[in-house]
Amino acid sequence: MSQTIAPRVRTLLLLLLAVTGALLAGSAPVSAHAALTASDPQQGSVVKEAPAQVSLTFSEGVAMSDGSVRVLDPKGKRVDTGKTSEQGTNTYSVKLHSGLPDGTFTVTYQVVSADSHPVSGAFTFSIGAPSTTSVSVSDQEAGGGVVGWLYGFARYLSYAGFILLVGGAAFVLACWQRGTGERSVQRLVVSGWLALTGATLAMLLLRGSYTGSGKVGDIFDLTLLSDVLQTKTGAALVSRLLLLAAGALFIAVLFGAYEKREDDEEKGDLTFGLAIGGFVVAAGLAATWAMAEHASTGIQTGISMPVDVLHLLAVAVWLGGLSTLLVALYRAPSIEPAVVRRFSRIAFGSVAVLAATGIYQSWRQLGSWSAFTGTSYGQLLLVKIGLVVVLVGIAWISRRWTARLSQAPAAKAVKTSAATPVKATAKTSAKASAKASAKTSAKASAKTSAATSEEEDRESEDEKEPAAAPAGSGDGKRATQLARQRAAVATARDKRLRDADPLRSGLRRSVLAEAGVAVVLLAVTTVLTSTEPGRTVEEAEAATAATSQEATGALAVDIPFDTGGKDGKGLARVEIDPARVGGNDMHVYVQRPNGKAFDIPEVKVSFTLKAKDIGPLPVVPDRIATGHWTASGVQIPMAGNWAIAVTVRTSDIDQVTVDKNAQIG
Structure with missing residues (x-):
């Protein structure tokens, strides 16, 4: 039996590691729920006199400590006092030293958003006039690197452990109470508890560095670690550990005292108590995610957090029960068709809850149809929806196998699913050996030899009935060995009978396919919970544009590009101030997909007014900082809908020209 299941288990494990590694390592560093929407001085602006402080405004409240915001002069020396303070709603500031020289200054920030994800970034402003700067902002984004990957993997393990723990226990209590005595089921649920506990401890240790x-x-x-314990996320992780201690007691009762109860009335009372206690623990564990992540921020938090708890519980009951059913189909001596039918109904209800809560969450996190395709969150959500559809389709196939299994003749069901208990075989083997030893040696040997030869003709070598102990041996060890051999033979025979049942084999294959898709689905969900919601992305972009327009009347145009080479994707932001006929100041910011400054060798810009057949008018800006290019005195001869073309070169051979129309003047 173990030889048959091992390849499938190894395949699922490799699939889990491959998908998780690809999604966590291949995805961009975390782009969190909070976004910088305004600053004073503004990004790229030139002020006549040195400001007394630098202020940053975010789309939501953030956790900020001393040193979270740093201001560097053109030589890379810090010119801030290091003390940050809150100035208003979601606005934070840091004081600057007096007597600052003219030139370009770099502002870097690293904070933690309300939904627990790290946020970092940088921008520049100039005093007097722009200048060159020696400051080079690292490409390392907060939440990235080795620590970021480890933290992401721990998040995945925590979700997986929660699903196995809650779903496995729910499957046993609601569908298969006899399963409390199955070692394989016990190991599955305990493994879920260990995975969730270990992952939670790892996240506590990694959090400070992350x-x-x-x-x-x-x-x-x-x-x-002490600082982490004082944060909302730290409190949620500690609460999770306390609830897991209660979960350990629940597991001990479920697979201990509950399994040994024989009185139906006592067992019924204990079932009710375990169901109530288990639900409280499971809901509490789910709440540790809802109270510290996306559901706890944004709009309608009073509704979104309970909905998130229901969503997580429905996922656990469905996928955790599915995992338990898969283990039972492969490892348990028998499982009644009624158990599979009962779980099928519960799984259908879980999917209905998932659909309802998922629709609400999608609306809340996206906010518009365009966010489905225009944001990373929306694109990942489309992948998740596709996987759920595939999973539901396979589940429908499983329901068909379940229906056929329940309609099978009783005689056939008994023949294919009933198994000889190993304990009973072990108890009777010693008696059989003793009786066999009482026979006379010559006659017994002849009969045993003939029986053995006849047995070899009927069965394979590994399923032969072991011979009895020699007459008069009285050897206890030999009797024990015979008991083990008989148990192994009985197990092999029962397995062969189960595998011969096409209905059970078909159900096993469909459930195994469901489990494989569930592994990928869980990995996508883990990355999705670490991605900035589409609603926040669009609101932050709108707020940034509105603030820029109100403050200066400048025109800002964002143009995505892809040179086709390695590391060739990014965004070119062209700002024209005051965007009118005559001379204008132009700033070009080149960013990576994660919003970080992109250090490239060359940028060119041209303006074309096709309606009047003017242009292209070329402009070659000067590089003043990493990802920041500027030009003064850009002449716009006439008002109109100008095509702004940006040529970006990311290497010696990789170059692309992209354009976008904008009204100037």
């Missing part, structure tokens, strides 16, 4: 320096050496920094 939201801070990103260094592996800071994982065991007790000072950082």
Whole structure:
């Protein structure tokens, strides 16, 4: 039996690692729920006098400590006091030293959003006039690197452990109470508890470095751990550990005292108590995610958090029960068709809850149809929806196999699913050996030899009935060995009978396919929970554009590009101030897909007014900082709908020209 299931288990494990690694390592560093919507001085602006402070405004409240915001002069020296303070709604500031020289200054920030994800970024402003700067902002995004990958993998394990723990226990209590005595089921549920507990402890240790320096050496920094415990996420993780302690007691009762109860009335009372207690623990565990992540921020938090708890519980009951059913079909001696039918009905209800809560969550996190295709969150959500549709389709096939299994003749069902208990075989083998030893040696040997030869003709070598102990041996060890051999033979025979049942085999294949899709679905969900919601992306872009327009009347145009080479994707932002006929100042910001400044060798811009057959008018801006190019005195001769073309070169051979129309003047 173990030889048959091992390849399938290894395949699922490899699939889990491959998909998780591809999604966590291949995805961009976390783009969190909070976004910078305004700053004073503004990004790229030129001020006549040195400001007394720098202020940052975010789309939501953030956690900020001293040193979270740094201001560097053109030589890379810090010119801020290091003390940050809150100035208003979602606005934070840091004081600057007096007597600052003219030139270009770089502002870097690293904070933690309300939904627990780290946020970092940088921008420049100039005093007097722009200048060159020696500051080079690292491409390392907060939440990335080795620590970011480890934290993401721990998040995946925590979700997987929660599903196995809650779903496995629910399957046993609601569908298959006899399963409490199955070792394979016990190991599955306990493995879920261990995975969730280990992942939670790992996240507590990794959290300080994950939201801070990103260094592996800071994982065991007790000072950082103390700081983490004072945050909302730290409190949620500690609460999860306390609930897991109660979960350990629940598991001990479920697979201990409950399994040994024989009185139906007592067992019924204990079932009710375990169901109530288990639901409280499971809902509490789900709430530790809902209260610290996306559901706890944004609009309608009073509704979204309970909905998120229901969503997580429905996922656990469906996918966790599916995993338990898969283990039972492969490892349990028998499983009644009524159990499969009961789980099928529960799974259908779970899918209905998932659909209802998922629609609400999608509306809340996206906000518009365009966010489905225009944001990373929407694109990942489309992938998740597709996987759920595939999973439901396979589940429908499983329901058909379940219906056929339940309609099978009783005699056939008994023949194919009933198994000889191993314990009973072990108890009777010693008696059989003793009786066999009482026979005379010559006559018994002849009969045993003939029986053995006849047995070899009927069965394969590994399923032969072992011979009895020699007469007069009285050897206890030999009797024990015979008991084990008889048990192994009985197990092999029962397995062969189960595998010969086409109905059970078909159900096993469909459930195995469901489990494989569920592995991929869980990995996509893990990445989705770490991605900035589409509603936040669009609101932040709108707020940034509105603030820029109100403050200066400048025109800002965002043009995505892809040179086709390695690391060739990004965004070119062209700002024209004051966007009128005559001379204008132009700034070009080149960013990576994650919003980080993109250091490229060359940028060119041209303006064309096709309606009047003017242009192209070329402009070659000067590089003043990483990803920041500027030009002064850009002449716009006439008002109209101008085509702004940007040529971006990311390497010696990779170059592309992209354009976009905008009204100037």
